[in-house]
Amino acid sequence: MPRKTEIKDYIRTIVDFPHEGIMFRDVTTLFADPRGFRMAIDQLLHPYAGVRFDKVVGLEARGFILGGAVAHQLSAGFVPIRKKGKLPGAVISEEYQLEYGEAVVEIHDDAIEAGEKVLLVDDLLATGGTAEAGIKLVERLGGQIIGCAFVIDLPELGGRKRLEAMDMDVHALCA
Ligand code: PRP
Numbered sequence: 001m002p003r004k005t006e007i008k009d010y011i012r013t014i015v016d017f018p019h020e021g022i023m024f025r026d027v028t029t030l031f032a033d034p035r036g037f038r039m040a041i042d043q044l045l046h047p048y049a050g051v052r053f054d055k056v057v058g059l060e061a062r063g064f065i066l067g068g069a070v071a072h073q074l075s076a077g078f079v080p081i082r083k084k085g086k087l088p089g090a091v092i093s094e095e096y097q098l099e100y101g102e103a104v105v106e107i108h109d110d111a112i113e114a115g116e117k118v119l120l121v122d123d124l125l126a127t128g129g130t131a132e133a134g135i136k137l138v139e140r141l142g143g144q145i146i147g148c149a150f151v152i153d154l155p156e157l158g159g160r161k162r163l164e165a166m167d168m169d170v171h172a173l174c175a
């Protein structure tokens with residue numbers, strides 16, 4: 001195995017998961033490697049040096065792992081956006097389309113205060129449906145999204161264009 005030097009060297013692709021035709025980018029191999037995980041967190045933070053954030057919002061499920069570490073580094077709070085029915089308190093919801101299906105995501109209705117500066121974090125940007133739903137939830141609570149940070153961008157699926165059309169600043173570590 002050649003020496004791993006870049007983030008993408010730590011990510012494996014599983015063919016036909018969870019459905020035939022999907023090339024699933026598996027970041028568990030990145031997270032499991034001490035050097036790879038640190039590199040990912042450092043690179044996610046890189047464009048935001050000197051920027052103050054109130055909250056990091058992580059998208060279920062792999063956005064929790066990244067977002068928690070990023071929030072710690074930024075001394076910001078962490079807020080989860082979860083799939084329908086998982087959060088215990090009062091929530092607001094958004095429906096969206098996935099690369100492979102449909103879903104609803106939710107946020108606690110008191111998780112972000114109006115005017116708070118937010119960094120949205122997830123492992124992967126595909127169609128952008130999940131991120132767009134997350135952005136809408138944060139904005140409905142009055143949060144101001146300063147950036148959207150991903151480990152992987154799959155540009156052929158259009159997510160980056162979709163978020164940029166919403167005037168979002170998109171940061172991704174590899175394609
Ligand atoms: C994956 C990924 C993103 C989303 C990206 O999550 O972690 O959240 O898909 O796809 P999109 O840009 O087309 O919306 P998944 O829905 O597999 O959920 P999980 O992390 O809970 O397994």
Ligand code: ADE
Nearest residue numbers: 023024025026099124126
């Ligand atoms: N979410 C949507 N598409 C995906 C892919 N190809 N790999 C991992 N997660 C995904």
